[in-house]
Amino acid sequence: MKKIMITAFSLALLAFPSMGLADAAPGDKIITLGKNLTEAQKDSMLSEMGADDSAQVIEVTNEEEHKYLGNYIPKAQIGTRAISSSAITIEESGAGLEVNTKNVNWVTDEMYLNALMTAGVKDASIQVSAPFEVSGTAALTGLLKAYEVSSDEAIPEDVKQVANEELVKTAELGDKVGQENASALMAKIKEDIAKNGVPETDAEFRELIETSANDLGITLSEEEINSLVALFNKMKDVNIDWNQVGQQLDQAKDKISKFIDSEEGQNFLDQLKEFFIALWDAIIAIFSNKDNA
Structure with a gap:
């Protein structure tokens, strides 16, 4: 579980x-x-x-x-x-x-x-x-x-449909570029829309998607770009409150920052650091044994 x-x-x-x-x-x-x-x-x-x-x-x-x-x-x-x-x-x-x-x-x-x-x-x-x-x-x-x-x-039925389509397209994109990358790309696009307004044309959506992907080091195919353009056009048609989306993004950042600053967050980072130190020591030991063989 x-x-x-x-x-x-x-x-x-x-x-x-x-x-x-x-x-x-x-x-x-x-x-x-x-x-x-x-x-x-x-x-x-x-x-x-x-x-x-x-x-x-x-x-x-x-x-x-x-x-x-x-x-x-x-x-x-x-x-x-x-x-x-x-x-x-x-x-x-x-x-x-x-x-x-x-x-x-x-x-x-x-x-x-x-x-x-x-x-x-x-x-x-x-x-x-x-x-x-x-x-x-x-x-x-x-x-x-x-x-x-x-x-x-x-x-609303149109919200259900767009939500399900977003869900599936993000998951399918994640199969190709990684789930975290796919989620990050969607978040970055939405953050830009919340700050700068909804693009009015397909060309503007395409530019936003390509720029966001490039910033994250993600390579998208022409088919994937067209699919995302179509999806965000549908989001535009269901009248999303993008100001609220921006607020949600800000709250997400605050939540992560508070976790990192908390005792629990610091303990997690310490454990993560110890893990990588142990992993590095193990790698060094492997190559040292090979050199001595």
Whole structure:
């Protein structure tokens, strides 16, 4: 099981205005179950996610998966059964997002975080699991569905579509340039838009994307550039509050700075330093042994 807190790049990928969890209170839990689980598997998932009498449980269907991901992921990859399940527990304001995953082999923790932040979800603990290894797409669909239930406010359909497309395109780009590089590129582009305004033409978007990629040492193909131009044009059409995006980026930087300055952050850096010293000593020892052989 993996557990990660939001990183600077993950925080930077917030692309849409936040929709507050108006009707949810800290401690409230919403659980989504894949509709094609057996009764025994459903009971196992509920137990694993700590469901009690107050937990709200909803089902996610394979049809819903195809509705929101079918334009961006091959049908065979989505599959024909909704198996993966999830839970959202609302936390105190300012707690941030935290994700735990188990038996998910395609949708990464970062992808879940990106999709949730794109939809405006914040301050929640997320669990994603399945009784055996699955792609995890049902849980992704379910988490957005759970958010709508918890907030009693529908996420606009065009926002859902753009959020899912961003999620998939970032992940696919990450397969070629690295997940961290892909996330950094998206963050850098958005930061520029927040500071300097939304480009008005395809040519201006292209220039921004190419400049951002060059600054990060990332080489993009013509196809990848065109794909990102199309994506950001769609973002422009759904009227993103870019001022809020800029604020989210600034908050992300503040959070990382505070962590580095904290005792926990300093301990982490000390441990990292000791690791590399030990690694370097091991490398020297290997070559020394070769010289003495």
